[in-house]
Amino acid sequence: MFNNGKETKRDQVELSNASTQIMKGTTVEGNIETFGNVRIEGKIIGNIKSKSKIALGDSSFVQGNIISQNAEIAGEVKGIVEVSDVLTLKATANVKGDIITGKLIVESGAVWNGTIKMGTAPKDIKLSENGHGQLEEQKESVK
Template sequence: MGFSSKSKLQRGAVLTDTLIGEGSVLEGSCISEADIRVEGEVNGDLRTSGEVVIGEKGSVRSEIQARDVTIAGRMEGTVRATGVVRITPSGRLTGMVEASSLIIEKGAVFQGTSRMADGSEDRILSCVVV
């Protein structure tokens, strides 16, 4: 799933992935062009044109805006993705999702609402998968 320690080239600039490590707490917003991986705790907005991955020990409270989002830890708030939002078996999402595609794997928990972001008619979903 998309997180690597290698830098990426985009428009002639070198982009380095952003890691919020285990034991770290970020209070406030993080805005990046590169991918963001959360193994610690974030209490604020995450915005990237890349991917956001919340690791099994990671926790985010607030809003995420990204291309793709993978949740293996905890997320409370709003997730807006132009691509795919995936909740893995260890993941828990409480809040609202707006995405082109939502994947809830067996064992994952989703409590909230979802909205298709492709401009089509809104489709509301409330569920818990356990």
């Protein structure tokens, strides 16, 4: 019944299939950390971390940093966006902060103010019990 805080591989797969939704008209103050997908249409004041995908709808507003494997932004973000794989900025996106990503797709009309760093080494998103998870570079030998 109790696993001393250690998750099995099966538990992680189940968690990564879970989805979290913050709908329009909802405001959340605090950090969100999850293995699964996150869909936001409301307002978040805090950081968001996901080992899967974060999707921000056109009515969304995030004041905080975003860390995920993949992300699609159609709303407004004030903070640093770190995506290990693919980041898509939709036509209605407005990002005020730096972007670090493996690949970037930008639709006509998207706005961002900050620097962009692309093609970095693959990252692993670390989630921790105390909510201070972070992207960590995987050690790869370059030949």
